[in-house]
Amino acid sequence: MARDLAALTDLLGDGGVVALTGAGLSTESGIPDYRGADGERRFQPMTAQELLADREARRRYWARSYVGWPRFASARPNDGHYAVAALQAAQVIGPIITQNVDGLHQAAGAVDVAELHGSLEQVVCMQCGERYARAAVDEWLQLANPDFDRSADGPLRPDGDVAIAESLISGFRLVHCVVCGSDLLKPDVVMFGESVPKPLVEQCFSAVKSARAVLVLGSSLAVMSGYRFVRRAVREGIPVAVVTHGWTRATDEEVSVRIDAPLGETLAALADALPG
Ligand SMILES: NC(=O)c1ccc[n+]([C@@H]2O[C@H](COP(=O)([O-])OP(=O)(O)OC[C@H]3O[C@@H](n4cnc5c(N)ncnc54)[C@H](O)[C@@H]3O)[C@@H](O)[C@H]2O)c1
Ligand SMILES: [Zn+2]
Secondary structure, three states: OHHHHHHHHHHHOOOOEEEEEOHHHOHHHOOOOOOOOOOOOOOOOOEHHHHHHOHHHHHHHHHHHHHHHHHHHOOOOOHHHHHHHHHHHOOOEEEEEEOOOOOHHHHOOOOOEEEOOEEEEEEEEOOOOOEEEHHHHHHHHHHHOOOOOOOOOOOOOOOOOOOOOHHHHHOOOOOOOOOOOOOOEEEEEOOEOOOOOHHHHHHHHHHHHOOOEEEEEOOOOOOHHHHHHHHHHHHOOOOEEEEOOOOOOOOOOOOOEEEOOOHHHHHHHHHHHOOO
């Protein structure tokens, strides 16, 4: 590990680094990832098509999400997020491209964060396009469901929800867009079956193109949405480092330095080792 860290420090020491982060950076904050070290997906997320096609799917989504929200919203940044913010303040890391939807980079003080998959802090009406703060929608849901038991047990899942009994779901009342009255409310995130807005992808490609190195943190890179930035870096001759447990889609030919170690302590050690 010491030798790997020295190689990483060498690679990143001159700055100009673009960080590409994933769910693994937030597991130490209590938000689970999708895949884990073996790269197998242990969780089947709801697709945007399912959510839009069927009111009962929306009832299920919002009931589960309503139970998970207080826990998701109270997650705090961990040592890894703080180290990334410190490395950015020290001008080692420049732009951050994150696949996470939890806002924890910004909560740790990072700036210039491109949220590739949006944020759970926002809700969008798929009928008229109006956007709302999730906190406001949460208040509407509380008013519409005064007797709903929100304290259901069960682990928080990667999408910020909790699997709850069917009997609880069937009694859950949906809320409506105040502009158009539709109940087609969707978290403002890129769900499975949707794609990242093109201008945002282009902005990230151009950040990668002008980087000295790309640092992947806590991502299996299984989804092309993040992996394409590694491919672009490789094509441009820009070195790529990966700090993530277990399998990633990036091959050994594509990666200059690979560290399989916990992100919190690894990034804290990196921030200590680099000037600034
Ligand atoms: N926190 C969030 O916002 C969150 C959580 C779950 C899923 N998602 C969404 O799901 C998709 C998942 O893709 P992904 O590539 O980001 O995640 P992923 O689940 O596919 O991969 C996470 C990787 O991080 C590793 N990891 C987990 N904890 C770690 C730790 N403490 N130290 C080092 N490595 C660790 C895992 O072994 C795995 O390789 C993303 O598109 C994202 O939008 C977001
Ligand atoms: Zn609307």
